Amino acid sequence: MYIVIHYIKRGRIMIRDFHSHLGRTSSGDASTPEALVKMMDKFEIEQVGVSCLSGNNMEEQNLYVYEAMKKFPGRIVGYAFINPKSKNAIDEINKNLDSRGMAGIKFHSWKHGYYPDNCPILDDLFTRISGYEAHVQTHVGTSPLSTPEAWGQIAKRHPDVPVVFTHIGYYDQGYMAVELAKNTANIYLETSGQYDSWLLQKVIDEVDSNKILFGTDWPYKYHSIELEKFKYLN
Incomplete structure (x- = not known):
C-alpha cells in the first residue's frame, strides 16, 4: 500500500500525490x-494516485486509468x-x-447516490478487497450521503482494509x-480540499503522521494551493 506524503531520494524530498x-x-x-x-513535473511530484469519475460507465472509467498506468509506469498509480x-x-x-495491478478502490457514495450505511453489498465488496494488498478511498464530508460516521462503521467492521477519508471530511465533517x-487503526486522512487551518493544524498535532x-x-483543485497551505503551516 502506498500511503506516505513524501520520501527521500538522492537527498531530495519527493512528493507523492495520493488523490x-x-x-x-x-x-x-x-x-x-x-x-x-x-503538472507533476512542474511541482516536482514524483508519483500520483488516480481514479476517473467522469462519465457513467464504470468499466470505461477504469480502463482509461489502466491505459494511463501503462503509458506512465511508476508515475501514475491507478x-x-x-x-x-x-x-x-x-x-x-x-x-x-x-490482472491490472491497481492499488486501491474508490467509492463515492454522493456521486453514485447511495447511503453507505444502507448499502449491504459494501460489506461483501470490502471482504473481497481484503484479499488483495489494496486500500479503499472514500469521498467523505458531503452530507448526507458521505458522512465519516457511515464510512467509519464499515471501516471498523473490516479492520484489515485500510480506509482513506478524502478531504479530511471536507467543510462540515472534518x-x-x-x-x-x-481512534480507528485502519482509517487514514487525505488532505485535498481542506482549507480550515485550525483543523489542518489539529491533524498535524494529533494524528499519527x-x-x-x-x-x-x-483537476478540481490546484497543485499550488494544496502545497502552499502546508508551507503556511510550516
Missing part, C-alpha cells in the same frame, strides 16, 4: 494523463472507481486489483473525520 483524477471535469475540460504528468449498485462490481474489483482516524496523506484532487 487526483483523469477524464473530464463537469465543465467539459479534458484532464489527460499527459496534462497531469506535466484506483478502480466502483459503483456498488452495479451487478459487475465484484468482477470489476477482481479485474482491476488482480472534526469527526479526525476523531475517527485517531503515517496516517496523513497528501493529495491535490486535481
